[in-house]
Amino acid sequence: MTTVEAAGVRAPAWRGGFGRLWSAAVVSRFGDALRTAALPLLAVRLTDDPLVIASVTACGYLPWLLFGLLGGAVADRVDQRRAMWAVDTVRGGLVACFALAVGLGHATIGLLIALTFALTTLQTLFDNASTALLPSLVDKETLGSANARLMTGQQFAGGFLAGPFVPLLLTLGAAAPFAADAATYLLAAALVASLRIRAPEREPRPAGSTLRAEVAEGVRTLWHDRALRAVCVATLLCNIGMGALIATLVLHVTGWLHAGNAGFAAAMTAYSAGSLAGGVPAQWIARRIGRVRSLFLCACVQTAALVLLGTVRHLGALLVAMALLGVMGMVWNVNQVTLMQQRSPAAMVGRVSSAFRTASTSGAPLGALLGGTVAGAYGLNAPALFAAALFALAATSLIPARPADVSVVEPDDGATTAHVEP
Secondary structure: OEEEEEEOOEEEOOHHHHHHOOOOOOOHHHHHHHHHHHHHHHHHHHOOOHHHHHHHHOOOOHHHHHHHHHHHHHHHOOOHHEEEEEEEEHHHHHHHHHHHHHOOOOOOOHHHHHHHHHHHHHHHHHHHHHHHHHHHHHHHHHHHHHHHHHHHHHHHHHHHHHHHHHHHHHOOOOHHHHHHHHHHHHHHHHHOOOOOOOOOOOOOOOOOOOOOHHHHHHHHHHHHHHHHHHHHOOOOOHHHHHHHHHHHHHHHHHOOOOHHHHHHHHHHHHHHHHHHOOOHHHHHHHHOHHHHHHHHOOOOOOOOHHHHHHHHOOOOHHHHHHHHHHHHHHHHHHHHHHHHHHHOHHHHHHHHHHHHHHHHOOHHHHHHHHHHHHHHOOOOOOOHHHHHHHHHHHHHHHHHHHHOEEEEEEEEEEEEEEEEEE
């Protein structure tokens, strides 16, 4: 593994394994964005029942709650590279079959729900395996930069590149976005399969060890690490807040701000642009103040942005607030994932990652329900202020973890040691 210097921050070299993994992640996210944009358009053609249409979105969360912990345990047992390309191959086949069904006029809302559920179930294994694989592809000093580059590339592909392609593909037929998504899955699988890395050596599992016991071990490891526990709680609170905001943002923009559909589109563009820009300073900030303190800074800035969003009735305030949320959201994601990879024992990254994701992901659907309730009871700008209160609470929950900011757990011949993070 090799590194390069970039503006004082060590960055992973593109040649070799990291470049292929980055390419696979970006290609796959591009395809996912095509499918995600096409799904609601197809759903409303198949049914006009709001509850049934909403169930399509719900199936994007449910597998994480049902299988997220199991996916992490499996990711720690198997060769992560093989798991990733196998999962992408299966997902490519599923989406290709669905595209064929759409093209032949045999698609149903039940089939659409089943596809969403199956893809997200497979994603629980893929995402945890990907999180566990990255530290074996780059040096520990460049892990934060590698995460930043991965997330920035995915944001660019999904947030900017894919959007203009959806209308173009739809002119070829309703099946075209799904066929394109299937092709990106298969290309990503080929890229991951081409990685030439040695599977990390693992200690033999104790006799009689079960997946249930290994899942419990991952949960205990997460809970007993003061920094990771605090970050998990903070992420859960932030996800509840963002769930409330995103679910009601269109009402906030069109009903309270009276900015219309153009204002809503501008708000989402500002958020995407902010997310893309946030990948640049993420590692720089962490090196100056530490990862937990970076998260604390993000929570404080996002709290201020949400207060601005909920109190100032002006399009300019909306765009500034959404851009700040995007920048700080990316900084948060990069440092949260890197912190988890660094502090987790090498043989348990998948399980700790799955425990973290399962706990924090549950906040988004809960927040969406709370956002609708708050908007109905207190006004269309109230969800933004509700989210601000949750982000402030998240910042407070990080304070006990700040003294642990310099401690990083890393493997050392099968054991775990601590060192001071630069």
